[in-house]
Amino acid sequence: MNSSQLLVSNARKYPQGEAVVSQAKRVNFNELNQLVNQLASVLQEKQIKKGDKVILFMPNVLEFVVSYFAVQRLGAIIVPINAKFSTKEVEYIIEHSDAIAFIAHELIFPVVEKIQNPNLLIKTGAAVDGWLSFEQLISAGSDEEIICTLKEDDESTILYTSGTTGNPKGVLFSYRNILTVAQMICVEMEMKPESRLLLMMPLSHSAPLHLFLMAGMIVGATAVLTPTFTPDLFIDTVVQEKTTHFFGAPVAYLLSVQNPKLKEADLSSMKWWVYGGAPISKKEVDFIKQAFQTDNLVCVYGLTEAGPSGSILIAHEHEQKAGSIGHRAPLHTELRIVKDTGEDVAVGEVGEIVLLGEGNMLGYYKNEEATKAAFIGDWLKTGDLARFDEDGYIWVVDRKKDLIISGGVNIYPKEIEEQMLQYQGIQEVAIIGVPHPEWGETVKAVFAAKEQVDIEKLQYYLAEHLAKFKLPRLYEQVEALPRNASGKILKQPLRNVGVVQ
Numbered sequence: 001m002n003s004s005q006l007l008v009s010n011a012r013k014y015p016q017g018e019a020v021v022s023q024a025k026r027v028n029f030n031e032l033n034q035l036v037n038q039l040a041s042v043l044q045e046k047q048i049k050k051g052d053k054v055i056l057f058m059p060n061v062l063e064f065v066v067s068y069f070a071v072q073r074l075g076a077i078i079v080p081i082n083a084k085f086s087t088k089e090v091e092y093i094i095e096h097s098d099a100i101a102f103i104a105h106e107l108i109f110p111v112v113e114k115i116q117n118p119n120l121l122i123k124t125g126a127a128v129d130g131w132l133s134f135e136q137l138i139s140a141g142s143d144e145e146i147i148c149t150l151k152e153d154d155e156s157t158i159l160y161t162s163g164t165t166g167n168p169k170g171v172l173f174s175y176r177n178i179l180t181v182a183q184m185i186c187v188e189m190e191m192k193p194e195s196r197l198l199l200m201m202p203l204s205h206s207a208p209l210h211l212f213l214m215a216g217m218i219v220g221a222t223a224v225l226t227p228t229f230t231p232d233l234f235i236d237t238v239v240q241e242k243t244t245h246f247f248g249a250p251v252a253y254l255l256s257v258q259n260p261k262l263k264e265a266d267l268s269s270m271k272w273w274v275y276g277g278a279p280i281s282k283k284e285v286d287f288i289k290q291a292f293q294t295d296n297l298v299c300v301y302g303l304t305e306a307g308p309s310g311s312i313l314i315a316h317e318h319e320q321k322a323g324s325i326g327h328r329a330p331l332h333t334e335l336r337i338v339k340d341t342g343e344d345v346a347v348g349e350v351g352e353i354v355l356l357g358e359g360n361m362l363g364y365y366k367n368e369e370a371t372k373a374a375f376i377g378d379w380l381k382t383g384d385l386a387r388f389d390e391d392g393y394i395w396v397v398d399r400k401k402d403l404i405i406s407g408g409v410n411i412y413p414k415e416i417e418e419q420m421l422q423y424q425g426i427q428e429v430a431i432i433g434v435p436h437p438e439w440g441e442t443v444k445a446v447f448a449a450k451e452q453v454d455i456e457k458l459q460y461y462l463a464e465h466l467a468k469f470k471l472p473r474l475y476e477q478v479e480a481l482p483r484n485a486s487g488k489i490l491k492q493p494l495r496n497v498g499v500v501q
Contacts, residue, residue: 002175003156004073004148006217007033014193014220021224021241022062029220032065038141039070039134043101046120050075050150053097053158057090057112058105059083059227060203063124063134065213067103068203072156073148079158079170080204083108089168091115093160097170097365103134107227152176158365159206161304162484170365171206171304181307181359182214184331188312189245189272189298195221196269198243200229200252206304207276212247231256235265242269247300249277249487254284257291267292276300279313279396282322289318301325301396303382305374307359309333310382311394324393325386333357337386337394342376350387350397350410354379385412402491404433406441411470416443419465423458425449428481430489434474445472446494448480 010017011033019029027035048054054071056078058064064080071078079097081090083105090112094102100118106125115121116130127133150156156175160168185191197216201208203225216223224241226233229248234256237243253275256262273288273296280288280299289297296315302308310333313326321327329335334356337345345351360380363371374381385397398412405411413431420429426449433441447453455475462471482490 001152001179002072002148002150002154003178003214003217004036004069004150006214007036007069008145010217010220017193017220018222020062020065021222022060023226025062027062032069034143035066035138036069036073037143037146038138039066040073040141040146041144042137042141043070043076044074044146046101048074048076048101048120051155052076052101053079053099054101054103055090055094055097055099055118056080056103056204057083057085057108058103058124058203059107060199060208060225061105061107061124061227062225063103063105064203065223065225066138072150073146075148075150075154077155077158079160080209081160082162082202082204084202085111087111087114092167093170094118096167097158104131150175152179155362159204159209159304162488169367169370172362172365173210173307174362177307177359177361178210178214179218180332180357181210181309182218184309184333184359185211185215186218188330189215189274191215191219191221191245193220195219195245196224196241196243197221198224198226198237198241198246200226200234200237200246201248206308207247207300207302210307211300212245231259232261235259235261235267238267238270239265244269245272245274246270247274247276250275250280250284251487253288253292254280257288262291267294270294270296272296272298274298274300276302276308279323279325282318285318285322299325300330301394302355303384305361306333306355306357306380306382307361309357309359310353310355311335313393317393321391321393324389324395326394327392329355329357332359335394336379337388338376338379345387347388347390350385352400353382353384353386353394353396355382356380402432404431404441404443406433406436406443406469407439409469411443413443416445416462416466416470416472419462420445420447420458423453423461425451425453428489430481430491430494431472432491432494434495442474443470443472444474444476446476446478446481448478453477 010029015030019032101120103122121131123131124134152175157173158170299313302310311326312330337351383400398414416431417429429447436442
């Protein structure tokens, strides 16, 4: 089985079923399959073949879905990249991925209009110097069915990680990896042909792409796409399209609860409000549930390298365990928390989360050393430090690479960051370890706030809530913290600055 066969099957089974709703156009499964054949036939004429890498640089639009399936229909490997990447980041991925074709959308075309490689350059809208027109190619293509014979163990996709510690790594997936996690979401979140999946988070990310777009393709559901996220657009789209499933980062919910439209909006069609990327507190959960008039809030934990998959905190568990990531791994996945020796931790003991399942990546593209380091046997190391509580629920403590060891004592930045964010006016925080001649490392707080913060008062506040050894010894207030294209705070540039006395 492969993604192309799923689409062909849906075109036969649900020809008039709505496949994709975008702001520009609505297409059924039969029309989508025709568009895919038309683009695939032209790409085939341009010598795109099995194993070739094709980069897709688009927001969430119909053309993304058509390109995704057309490239895979030929057995080529699709490389969707973040629509917020800079020219420099795009150029790095072109070179690293060995891409021979590049498909871009005109909304973000200025970022890439000067690139000269690879040789085959395609953009939506009018053709320009060196770039072919996507629409003209579709019009010239044949809708005769192209048969894709790829098996589940064939290579399908490369997704690039966000690169918080250096250049992004290419995560290589087979069809088996992707179909495994897509099937998991179908079961865990009760997807059916009548489901309508709202996809506002970037399809270049594994959760929207593999867990929702591909899960929808498995069951024949409708994908409702928007090229960006705003609270207004979010609420309006749910109301107008009667969507049933949504996945978003916690910030998407927290921004939207402040929108006055929410009070009058009819959100009764929604069955699954899913969040991931970070746990949220009981206070925030209650705030969101009240504002969205729902008890169907679900947390998913995972990472790109696992498909993604990892763990799930279902709706009713939020009452007692909000902030945790659940007590079990979902379908097709196993989870353990282990010591550095590979042994399971005791209750309350901190260790690293490791995952086992057929959703786990094949490896990092062209990086055998990093691939080897990512596994303990067949278990994928997540880099997340966590503990089990007495009830078996999992609480993430911090990222392993962010751990600070001062005087031989482990200090977890996440705990300090969460406490600082409770202080009036502080908007974002990064706690880092900086070199210390006696202690090895000492704790430094880099933060942004609405106004100038009185450090002495801040220290007094933190001393009331944290053990003395956890308190920052150095503080630096900045206008904003550096972030990557995915919005994650970049700590490495802060560490590179060195100690600020």
